[in-house]
Amino acid sequence: MWDGREAIVKGTLLRSGHDEPRPILVAYDPATDTASEISLPAPSETFGSDTAASLKPIAWTGSEVIFTAEVLGSVQIIRYNPTIGSWKGAAAGSCHIVDSPVQGRGCRDWRKGPFAPCYLPATSYTQPAWLGDRYVAACGEDGLQIYSLATNTWTWRTLTPGPSPLNSRWGSAIVWTGTALIVWSGTVQERGNPTPGDGASLTLNG
Numbered sequence: 001m002w003d004g005r006e007a008i009v010k011g012t013l014l015r016s017g018h019d020e021p022r023p024i025l026v027a028y029d030p031a032t033d034t035a036s037e038i039s040l041p042a043p044s045e046t047f048g049s050d051t052a053a054s055l056k057p058i059a060w061t062g063s064e065v066i067f068t069a070e071v072l073g074s075v076q077i078i079r080y081n082p083t084i085g086s087w088k089g090a091a092a093g094s095c096h097i098v099d100s101p102v103q104g105r106g107c108r109d110w111r112k113g114p115f116a117p118c119y120l121p122a123t124s125y126t127q128p129a130w131l132g133d134r135y136v137a138a139c140g141e142d143g144l145q146i147y148s149l150a151t152n153t154w155t156w157r158t159l160t161p162g163p164s165p166l167n168s169r170w171g172s173a174i175v176w177t178g179t180a181l182i183v184w185s186g187t188v189q190e191r192g193n194p195t196p197g198d199g200a201s202l203t204l205n206g
Contacts, residue, residue, distance in 0.1 A: 001057035001065055003082055005029065008038070008057055008065055023052045038080075041110045051076065059130045061149065064111075066135070068128070075128075075137055077113035077147050116145045117156045125189040127166055131176045134204070138167040146204070165199050172199065179203060 001008045006027040013024040025038040041047045051069045055078065059066040065080040118139030126138035135147040143158045144166065165172050165183035172186030184199030 001060055003027075003060050003065055004062070005031075005082075008080075010055060010057065012053075022049075023055065025055070041078075041112060046076070046112055046115075047078075051078075058128075058135070059132075066130070066149070068135070075116040075145075077116075077135060077152075079111040079113060081109045081111060113147070113152055114154060116147070116154050118143065118145045125168060125170055127170050127172060127174070127183075127186070129166065129174050129176065129181055129183070131181065131204070136166065136181065136204075138164075141167055143167075144202075159202075164202065169196070179205075 006029045009026045009028060011024050011026065012021045014021045023040070025040065026035050027038050028035040040052050043049070054069045055067045056069070057065055057067050063081060065082075067078040067080060069076045069078055116137060116139070118137075128135060128137040130136075133149045135149075137145050137147075139145040139156055141163050142160075143156060144164065145154050145156050147154050159167075165186060169183075169186035169188055173184045175182045181202045181204060182199065183201075185196055186199075187193050188196055
């Protein structure tokens, strides 16, 4: 994920003499051809080793990298700000110093967001969508849960009729028009994994 100055890369560090590998985030600066490790949030009730291992960067907002963390079927949004100089909701820790006209000066900071209201089985055949200011994920067979970047909250809605292509498919073509979310085709979880020739659109207001 490109954050305006550096590439944020997720990987796994294999440590000699240790049985368990650990997840690692690295910031690579192509201007200086250097890389440095980004410290993860301190372990807590809402951020454990399983959370760190499941981190996935999905978007850069211009000021924050948005990550999802999916653990045991749940979804959590975690926001990573390169310019804030302290941990929020956790003890102070080491941080990656930046000095950039785009990002300013200071340390890097994580902001842990709320968990989504809906918990899905880990084997669910679903797909999410990032809309620039919102994250849309399936919720059960006929609902959606929507995370708002502006309010740092989730809302839930039931779809009628359902399910939507977000709830029952994978690999669809997804387009956000600014007012409507269009999801077309993809693969369904049926014998032979057939490719449907249809889709649906959802209008999202506010």
